[in-house]
Amino acid sequence: xxxxxxxxxxxxxxxxxxxxxxxxxxxxxxxxxxxxxxxxxxxxxxxxxxxxxxxxxxxxxxxxxxxxxxxxxxxxxxxxxxxxxxxxxxxxxxxxxxxxxxxxxxxxxxxxxxxxxxxxxxxxxxxxxxxxxxxxxxxxxxxxxxxxxxxxxxxxxxxxxxxxxxxxxxxxxxxxxxxxxxxxxxxxxxxxxxxxxxxxxxxxxxxxxxxxxxxxxxxxxxxxxxxxxxxxxxxxxxxxxxxxxxxxxxxxxxxxxxxxxxxxxxxxxxxxxxxxxxxxxxxxxxxxxxxxxxxxxxxxxxxxxxxxxxxxxxxxxxxxxxxxxxxxxxxxxxxxxxxxxxx
Numbered sequence: 001x002x003x004x005x006x007x008x009x010x011x012x013x014x015x016x017x018x019x020x021x022x023x024x025x026x027x028x029x030x031x032x033x034x035x036x037x038x039x040x041x042x043x044x045x046x047x048x049x050x051x052x053x054x055x056x057x058x059x060x061x062x063x064x065x066x067x068x069x070x071x072x073x074x075x076x077x078x079x080x081x082x083x084x085x086x087x088x089x090x091x092x093x094x095x096x097x098x099x100x101x102x103x104x105x106x107x108x109x110x111x112x113x114x115x116x117x118x119x120x121x122x123x124x125x126x127x128x129x130x131x132x133x134x135x136x137x138x139x140x141x142x143x144x145x146x147x148x149x150x151x152x153x154x155x156x157x158x159x160x161x162x163x164x165x166x167x168x169x170x171x172x173x174x175x176x177x178x179x180x181x182x183x184x185x186x187x188x189x190x191x192x193x194x195x196x197x198x199x200x201x202x203x204x205x206x207x208x209x210x211x212x213x214x215x216x217x218x219x220x221x222x223x224x225x226x227x228x229x230x231x232x233x234x235x236x237x238x239x240x241x242x243x244x245x246x247x248x249x250x251x252x253x254x255x256x257x258x259x260x261x262x263x264x265x266x267x268x269x270x271x272x273x274x275x276x277x278x279x280x281x282x283x284x285x286x287x288x289x290x291x292x293x294x295x296x297x298x299x300x301x302x303x304x305x306x307x308x309x310x311x312x313x314x315x316x317x318x319x320x321x322x323x324x325x326x327x328x329x330x331x332x333x334x335x336x337x338x339x340x341x342x343x
Contacts, residue, residue: 006031009056011049019043024212031057033263080226082124082271083131085162086342088331089318093304096131097271099226102262102301104233106276106292107308112316112335113275114145116308117229119340120273121193122154124227127169130162134169135226135270136192136218138211142204142235146195152186157338192223201236201253208260215268226270228261233274234294251297258301274302315343 005028006017023042025031031039031054039050081095090096097103097120105113121139126132139146155163163176163185170188174181194214198204208230215225234254241250265272276298281289292298292305299305305322311332318331332343 009060010052011045012053016043016045024209024216026216028057028061029063030212030267032061032063033267078269080133080269080271082120082133082227084119084333084340085123085131086331086333086340088342089333090131092318092320092326092329092331093323094326097273098303099133099269099271100265101303102258102265102272102274103304103306104274104276104292104298104302105306105308106278108278108290108310111308111310112340113308114143114231115150115335115340117145117231117273117275118147118150119154120227120271121229122151122158122189122339124271125166125189125192125223126158126162127165130165133226133271134223136194136221136223137227137229138214138225139193139195140198140204140207140211140228140230141195142198142230143232144197145231146197148190151190151193153337154339155186155189156182157336157341194225198236201240201257204230204236205253205257205260208257208264212260212264212267215264215270219268225268228264228270228272230261230272230274232277233257234276234298238277238293251295254294255297255301258298262301 006012006020007014009031012020020031020043025034025039025042034054036047036050036054039045039054040047043050080099081097083090083096084093105116107113117139121137123131124133124135124137126134128134160176167174167181167185170185172181172184172188174184176182196207196210198207211228218224237250237254241247261272261274264270276292276294278290279293281291302322303324304320307319307321309317309319311317314334314336316333316335318333320326320329334341334343
């Protein structure tokens, strides 16, 4: 959206338009889904003026009203599904991870949460006929888990048919047996993963806002952003806000962070995949005492919740704990050198 268009909104002059564009509010739609407090702080305007701007943007962008169920169904047909390339897991998830949704994967250390984020960063770049979304990935790393070498392993772990289709899609000459062609493919895949390391919770929140700018920059590219990974969502919040006295502030900041990510997924038709740490519930006498942290804020905001559980050797149990339209269930996969593999 051009700057002149923003100036058509009440209370927006050239200086305010510049501030809005500099902070990522480049369209009526991005302003329409902002809160008055957020817009007031970023554009240095009064809260009442911010409310007027947002309401005008909602009218201009035609958002915020009621619509029929058939219209919602028509819009949902635009939602993409990212395959795990594990038939049992894809069946469990109704075809894979959904765009415009937050999917939370939680489990104890070593359960394979980071392996899932790395695998999805590869899978999202595959052609649609091979379960991908022909898109790029943003990776917010709060636990120093991202390893390009692991991406290399997972690309090489793909079957030859998927590799050849991916090479053809990118106009890379050669076959999977050609090491030079494989190196070119690996470099191209890594180039389409935008990684940022979060040093604390405030930096992590800032990176989620910066991710919107990256998604906007690549919106019209051949490989638009279709996946946003946050690994781990809760690590910094858990370490920095200790004790009941700081719980309310932690949850408020976590709630804002989640809604920033949710807006990012909605605006750019992207999957938001977050990993979460767990705690042991001492009151649990029966069953698994492992519980995800983050409380009800995270529980209610996540569209899909997946519990990863260790089993024998490299076997992992993928359990669907919560989904709006899918039955609970379990699938089995293996975490191997070549990535996530079927049982």
